[in-house]
Amino acid sequence: MAEATRVRVLTAIEELGFVRNEAARTLRKGSGRTLGVIVEDISNPYFTDLARGVEDASNAGGYDLIWCTSDGSPEKERRRLDFLEQQGVSGVVITPVALDRDRIARLRARDVRMALVDRRMPGTGACSVNVDHVQGGRLAMRHLIELGRHDVAFVTAEPESPPVRQRRGGALRALTRAGYAPEQVLTIAEEELTAEAGQHAARRLLEFGTLPTGIFCANDLLAIGLINELTRNGVKVPQDVAVVGYDDIAPAATCVVPLTTVCQPRHELGVTATELLLAGIDNQQVTLTPELVVRESAC
Amino acid sequence: MAEATRVRVLTAIEELGFVRNEAARTLRKGSGRTLGVIVEDISNPYFTDLARGVEDASNAGGYDLIWCTSDGSPEKERRRLDFLEQQGVSGVVITPVALDRDRIARLRARDVRMALVDRRMPGTGACSVNVDHVQGGRLAMRHLIELGRHDVAFVTAEPESPPVRQRRGGALRALTRAGYAPEQVLTIAEEELTAEAGQHAARRLLEFGTLPTGIFCANDLLAIGLINELTRNGVKVPQDVAVVGYDDIAPAATCVVPLTTVCQPRHELGVTATELLLAGIDNQQVTLTPELVVRESAC
DNA sequence: CTGAAAGCGCTAACAT
DNA sequence: ATGTTAGCGCTTTCAG
Numbered sequence: 001m002a003e004a005t006r007v008r009v010l011t012a013i014e015e016l017g018f019v020r021n022e023a024a025r026t027l028r029k030g031s032g033r034t035l036g037v038i039v040e041d042i043s044n045p046y047f048t049d050l051a052r053g054v055e056d057a058s059n060a061g062g063y064d065l066i067w068c069t070s071d072g073s074p075e076k077e078r079r080r081l082d083f084l085e086q087q088g089v090s091g092v093v094i095t096p097v098a099l100d101r102d103r104i105a106r107l108r109a110r111d112v113r114m115a116l117v118d119r120r121m122p123g124t125g126a127c128s129v130n131v132d133h134v135q136g137g138r139l140a141m142r143h144l145i146e147l148g149r150h151d152v153a154f155v156t157a158e159p160e161s162p163p164v165r166q167r168r169g170g171a172l173r174a175l176t177r178a179g180y181a182p183e184q185v186l187t188i189a190e191e192e193l194t195a196e197a198g199q200h201a202a203r204r205l206l207e208f209g210t211l212p213t214g215i216f217c218a219n220d221l222l223a224i225g226l227i228n229e230l231t232r233n234g235v236k237v238p239q240d241v242a243v244v245g246y247d248d249i250a251p252a253a254t255c256v257v258p259l260t261t262v263c264q265p266r267h268e269l270g271v272t273a274t275e276l277l278l279a280g281i282d283n284q285q286v287t288l289t290p291e292l293v294v295r296e297s298a299c
Numbered sequence: 300m301a302e303a304t305r306v307r308v309l310t311a312i313e314e315l316g317f318v319r320n321e322a323a324r325t326l327r328k329g330s331g332r333t334l335g336v337i338v339e340d341i342s343n344p345y346f347t348d349l350a351r352g353v354e355d356a357s358n359a360g361g362y363d364l365i366w367c368t369s370d371g372s373p374e375k376e377r378r379r380l381d382f383l384e385q386q387g388v389s390g391v392v393i394t395p396v397a398l399d400r401d402r403i404a405r406l407r408a409r410d411v412r413m414a415l416v417d418r419r420m421p422g423t424g425a426c427s428v429n430v431d432h433v434q435g436g437r438l439a440m441r442h443l444i445e446l447g448r449h450d451v452a453f454v455t456a457e458p459e460s461p462p463v464r465q466r467r468g469g470a471l472r473a474l475t476r477a478g479y480a481p482e483q484v485l486t487i488a489e490e491e492l493t494a495e496a497g498q499h500a501a502r503r504l505l506e507f508g509t510l511p512t513g514i515f516c517a518n519d520l521l522a523i524g525l526i527n528e529l530t531r532n533g534v535k536v537p538q539d540v541a542v543v544g545y546d547d548i549a550p551a552a553t554c555v556v557p558l559t560t561v562c563q564p565r566h567e568l569g570v571t572a573t574e575l576l577l578a579g580i581d582n583q584q585v586t587l588t589p590e591l592v593v594r595e596s597a598c
Numbered sequence: 599c600t601g602a603a604a605g606c607g608c609t610a611a612c613a614t
Numbered sequence: 615a616t617g618t619t620a621g622c623g624c625t626t627t628c629a630g
Contacts, residue, residue, distance in 0.1 A: 020385060020623090020624080021622085023323075023386070024322075024326045024606090024625090028606050028625050029606085032322070042347050042350075043344055045342055048341050066365050067366040067368075069354075069366075086318055086319060087333075106316050109316075196549075196553055198553075228555045229553075232556075250342065250494075251494060254495055254497075254528075256531060304616090320608070322606090324609075326621095326623065327607080327608050328609070
């Protein structure tokens with residue numbers, strides 16, 4: 001194309017404020033230059049960091065991103081998927097709540113590719129990116145054991161969810177390896193993975209009379225709520241109880257007692273999932289590795 | 300329409316997994332049944348609560364919502380608006396960063412209505428929903444004065460943004476009314492309205508040697524970071540310093556020292572903005588009222 | 599290198 | 615109550 005023409009067109013676009021009609025483009029091409037992401041809980045920084053990774057990688061690949069929240073509800077998840085399907089996205093990154101194989105197949109039939117975070121569904125064609133939570137749980141517990149804190153409680157919620165189960169499994173394995181009986185681990189199960197729930201768990205622990213010497217929380221929000229409530233009640237962290245969290249979200253570092261935690265590569269998780277989506281590969285599985293970050297709550 | 304036909308069609312839809320092509324619908328009708336929301340900072344619960352309000356009201360009105368973040372960047376704000384315009388949304392709720400009248404006019408010309416949060420732009424046709432921040436600042440400061448804490452510091456960031464200026468203005472006015480000289484208020488200006496910045500502000504205050512007896516923070520994240528850092532350094536809140544925040548985000552209640560703060564009707568703000576949008580009224584201005592929530596950090 | 603024309607799936611208007 | 619048709623703005627294809 002002649003440079004002169006190019007410039008002329010570009011000026012005209014600028015002058016008239018022309019904006020391409022994406023609806024028409026999507027209609028014509030079958031699917032557009034947008035991706036979608038559905039996360040479980042927008043108020044947990046873990047998920048916003050993840051979604052930011054998805055956004056960065058989408059933009060880098062020339063795609064726009066539509067953010068959605070399922071709030072952990074299967075019904076909402078379904079509605080958000082309907083929405084993204086209607087919008088003609090070409091792919092979805094999702095932390096699944098109740099996603100089934102049929103739905104993935106239906107989306108595939110409409111050329112909507114899927115990348116799952118923290119859940120494998122082999123044979124569906126969907127890619128997935130996982131963190132080695134067994135390893136993560138092991139890192140956390142091994143650290144507590146090394147500090148001599150083998151009298152341990154596990155504070156958790158959503159105990160059936162695979163990531164949480166794996167974290168617990170890894171922790172128990174570390175105990176066993178060190179020669180301790182995993183049965184002696186006190187498990188406090190709360191309703192949600194939130195700071196409020198952590199606070200509640202602390203109150204339950206305080207009611208028991210004797211505290212364990214170490215506590216492993218299934219995520220950072222639980223740990224932060226727990227530490228705050230313990231501190232309010234005069235319990236010193238880490239002197240009286242050492243606490244280890246999981247995720248390494250930003251507030252973990254600015255908490256009253258900066259949190260020792262297992263760092264998940266949250267941004268990278270989102271980036272990787274998106275790259276898998278855009279690469280157009282099927283059934284690809286990637287596993288990322290967590291890392292222990294030692295701060296004051298257990299050292 | 301005959302009931303029999305209706306049922307027959309519905310079954311067929313179910314059976315074939317028919318999903319309406321929103322792109323075609325949008326193309327045909329000029330704009331679709333979706334709205335957009337652009338917030339400044341997805342990691343501040345204030346904004347997620349706001350956006351949730353927008354989502355709830357959108358869904359209630361039969362619309363779907365596309366969430367976007369500007370991250371406080373004018374450039375990103377522009378790109379997100381381009382995106383929403385391309386997607387054919389019929390309206391946008393936004394906490395503006397660098398939105399100008401031209402842009403609003405251009406969007407209007409394409410039938411994209413706007414509702415602004417915390418910024419008035421009269422004459423553009425855009426509606427706006429505001430919180431009376433002067434009143435909010437006054438509530439906070441009056442409370443500190445009533446506690447005998449008139450030796451006060453104001454911890455802030457983005458001091459030029461209207462909401463922050465108004466909060467400060469209201470606080471100073473309360474001081475003046477009570478017969479104190481507002482010039483004696485120590486102002487600590489940080490870079491961002493985050494917990495990290497609050498932590499930094501605390502360190503700066505500690506370096507001065509003598510602490511004020513009361514601190515008013517421009518938002519809760521600053522207050523939480525500040526309290527955590529003060530507590531770590533052996534300063535007792537509220538005994539040594541009383542702290543008042545602004546927003547009443549969820550973490551304010553679960554913080555080590557539960558935060559006394561000015562509650563903004565965050566969800567209602569989003570709902571109201573959306574209802575204004577959907578009602579199709581122009582130039583409408585609504586002002587909501589903040590409320591003082593007394594917890595332990597200042598009582 | 600530029601111009602013309604078909605058709606993506608839907609809705610609104612009109613005809614049966 | 616049901617069937618038919620035009621056209622939204624774009625991309626792709628084919629002709630000039």
